Amino acid sequence: MIGKQVKKAVSKQLKLIKLVFNYAKYFTLKQPKQKLIVVCFDGLFPHGGLVDRLKGIVSFYQVAQELGYDFKVLFDNPFDLTMVLEPNQVDWQINRDQLKWHPTKSKFLYLVNNFNTNPLQIIKQSKAQTFYVYANIDYAKTMFPNLSTLQLESKWRTSFNTLFKKSNLLETKLNQIELAPYIAFHSRFTSLMGDFVDTTTKVLSEEEKTMLLKQLLNCIEKVKAENNLPAYVFSDSVNFIDYIKQHSIIKTVKGNPFHMDNFEGNSNIEGHLKTLIDFFMISKSQKVYFLNIKPMYNSSFSKYAAIIGNTKFIRLES
Incomplete structure (x- = not known):
């Protein structure tokens, strides 16, 4: 226990x-001329995937709203966010040459994977004027404990739409895809299928892969039949998507899944664009089904897409 605490303290330093x-x-x-919060994605630290980053941005935009701070986002790694999501009603864009660091008026907040804090109180009680924030958590429930789940989701959706609008590039790509009503299936395997580099390392045996794929296909076909609507499947596993394409008429979106945390040093915009296309495709579906059959991993990707689209989210577990 003491060793773990020492390791954590050293890591923090x-x-x-x-x-x-x-x-x-x-x-x-x-x-500083005004109070300012800057949420940073500059390559210094891992943050997780797309939704993790959006959680950090939206959380601190809500803090800025509550406390009357100006709000900016520095997002230039592993790509420039404005290539896919542009400022909407808030001019949040900031470049590195606009950053200023004052020894007593500026403060760092490193809160990546820190669930046990309240950023609203941290900033409210600080004497600093400028905050450079590294975060990937949705703190809305902590900051607004009196709101119901539906109210929190509505607040998150409003904050997101106030901050962002799709770029012409992203809008064009989405408009090229069929817009007839459909349902969406989403799954997260990370390393289980052996085709995805992530923070996990477990890979299933070939027999285990086959059993899981058959179980997932049966589940998808059953739900699809109940809804009587076309269906799209979204996943971080190319092997899973290929299997579904070979054994059903479920639709997929062209492109390979790609993790935004840049595990292989790849800043190819096409890979990241695919992530955004999947996200907004899920958000526009009639229903969202998250497949979470053991030993698959949890994910908030499709949950937050459903929040953005104000569409029904259903978790299918076993």
């Missing part, structure tokens, strides 16, 4: 040192 070295080039003694 190393991250702080990394931040100080990175922001030293933005040093200034000029007083």
